[in-house]
Amino acid sequence: MSNxxxxxxxxxxxxxxxxxxxxxxxxxxxGLPIIICMHRLKHIxxxxxxxxxxxxxxxxxxxxxxxxxxxxxxYLAPANYHxxxxxxxxxxxxxxxxxxxxxxxIDYTLSSAAIAYREKMVGIILTGANEDGAKGLKDVADxxxxxxxxxxxTAEVPTMPRAALKLVKPDMVLSPEGIxxxxxxxx
Amino acid sequence: MTEKIGVExxxxxxxxxxxxxxxxxxxxxxxxxxxxxxxxxxxxxxxEITFNMVVPATEMFRDPAFWRALRKRLxxxxxxxVWFPNLTNGYEIFSFVVLTRMMGIENVxxxxxxxxxxxxxxxxxxxxxxxxxxxxxxxxxxLESNCSYEDYFEIMEDGRTKPKSVLLDGVEFRKGWFIxxxxxxxxxxxxxxxxxxxxxxxxxxxxxxxxxSLNPGGMLALGIKEPLIAAVDLKxxxxxxxxxxx
Numbered sequence: 001m002s003n004x005x006x007x008x009x010x011x012x013x014x015x016x017x018x019x020x021x022x023x024x025x026x027x028x029x030x031g032l033p034i035i036i037c038m039h040r041l042k043h044i045x046x047x048x049x050x051x052x053x054x055x056x057x058x059x060x061x062x063x064x065x066x067x068x069x070x071x072x073x074x075y076l077a078p079a080n081y082h083x084x085x086x087x088x089x090x091x092x093x094x095x096x097x098x099x100x101x102x103x104x105x106i107d108y109t110l111s112s113a114a115i116a117y118r119e120k121m122v123g124i125i126l127t128g129a130n131e132d133g134a135k136g137l138k139d140v141a142d143x144x145x146x147x148x149x150x151x152x153x154t155a156e157v158p159t160m161p162r163a164a165l166k167l168v169k170p171d172m173v174l175s176p177e178g179i180x181x182x183x184x185x186x187x
Numbered sequence: 188m189t190e191k192i193g194v195e196x197x198x199x200x201x202x203x204x205x206x207x208x209x210x211x212x213x214x215x216x217x218x219x220x221x222x223x224x225x226x227x228x229x230x231x232x233x234x235e236i237t238f239n240m241v242v243p244a245t246e247m248f249r250d251p252a253f254w255r256a257l258r259k260r261l262x263x264x265x266x267x268x269v270w271f272p273n274l275t276n277g278y279e280i281f282s283f284v285v286l287t288r289m290m291g292i293e294n295v296x297x298x299x300x301x302x303x304x305x306x307x308x309x310x311x312x313x314x315x316x317x318x319x320x321x322x323x324x325x326x327x328x329x330l331e332s333n334c335s336y337e338d339y340f341e342i343m344e345d346g347r348t349k350p351k352s353v354l355l356d357g358v359e360f361r362k363g364w365f366i367x368x369x370x371x372x373x374x375x376x377x378x379x380x381x382x383x384x385x386x387x388x389x390x391x392x393x394x395x396x397x398x399x400s401l402n403p404g405g406m407l408a409l410g411i412k413e414p415l416i417a418a419v420d421l422k423x424x425x426x427x428x429x430x431x432x433x
Binding site for chain 2: 045081086087103
């Protein structure tokens with residue numbers, strides 16, 4: 001059994017194709033919730049979750065506020081809402097001010113998950129074009145969660161993983177294939 | 188804070204409340220809880236705290252599909268009473284007023300509650316930065332109407348934009364928490380994305396109160412990601428846009 005309760009992934013530019021590829025190759029019996037916060041166009045509400053769902057054997061949802069997090073489901077931060085993880089195992093959404101010009105902000109999802117799950121989570125930062133997520137990943141590391149940063153050399157846009165590496169000494173720096181292997185061997 | 192300000196902060200989500208209070212204290216350069224207690228004794232600072240505790244609406248015509256759905260639901264109406272229980276800035280009310288003007292609904296009575304004097308001042312003197320105006324304009328264009336943005340907004344010399352002053356004619360503003368002993372009822376209540384800040388219990392209480400504030404056949408509009416978790420006699424008529432009918 002895995003010691004973890006959730007995997008939280010943050011990404012921006014270039015990350016959608018990567019996540020799509022990873023989900024398509026994830027074990028069908030992957031038993032943890034995967035919480036994904038990706039920067040996205042705020043006025044386009046549909047399409048992203050549907051595309052992910054087509055490639056994944058896990059159920060993909062854009063959660064409603066106060067929705068309970070369940071094992072084996074993928075939760076995608078809705079457009080134009082911040083997504084927070086709560087102590088009671090639910091998701092809360094918010095229209096609070098943007099952070100680093102982003103809503104949803106990866107920092108918020110990771111930091112709140114770090115408080116809720118502490119050492120029982122995996123935090124992953126993928127390719128992206130700004131520094132959002134770095135502080136959140138540091139919070140995960142500070143709570144002894146397991147941290148992974150995509151190798152900037154393999155990133156379509158390396159700004160986000162580089163920013164994370166400036167703040168955090170992650171447990172692993174991996175290629176996309178390496179991240180996938182890690183996830184598939186989690187359980 | 189609940190006692191001094193009159194807003195039911197005790198029913199707010201704990202993590203939201205902590206986050207928001209930290210932001211307020213940071214903005215107001217308060218470094219300790221003692222600073223907060225002291226500020227709560229000062230009327231101007233109480234107003235400032237109340238203003239900052241509120242999450243401002245993000246943009247005008249946020250979720251254009253919602254406004255299109257609302258337009259569809261209001262088609263054929265000639266008069267309307269509308270309540271905004273929790274105005275956080277001018278974006279929601281101006282969006283609605285523009286919508287009704289576009290539709291030619293002439294007899295519209297609007298009541299809006301604000302929790303602080305500063306919020307009211309900002310609504311009445313709303314000026315939109317060029318950057319925000321760009322977002323508002325693109326949302327407006329997604330309403331797919333034949334009207335022009337310039338029919339309702341004017342560009343100032345410095346490039347910023349402001350709504351035409353006539354848009355707020357006849358709007359009644361009330362200051363204070365919206366749950367009162369009032370028996371007023373309305374044809375439409377717009378309360379989008381404020382339930383996000385509340386705990387389950389306050390969420391339930393507020394939705395029940397808002398449902399009771401509707402006339403028969405009236406509509407309640409919530410944010411598109413806010414579930415209706417209270418046991419109320421409302422039917423989702425636009426489920427994707429969270430519009431409910433009594």
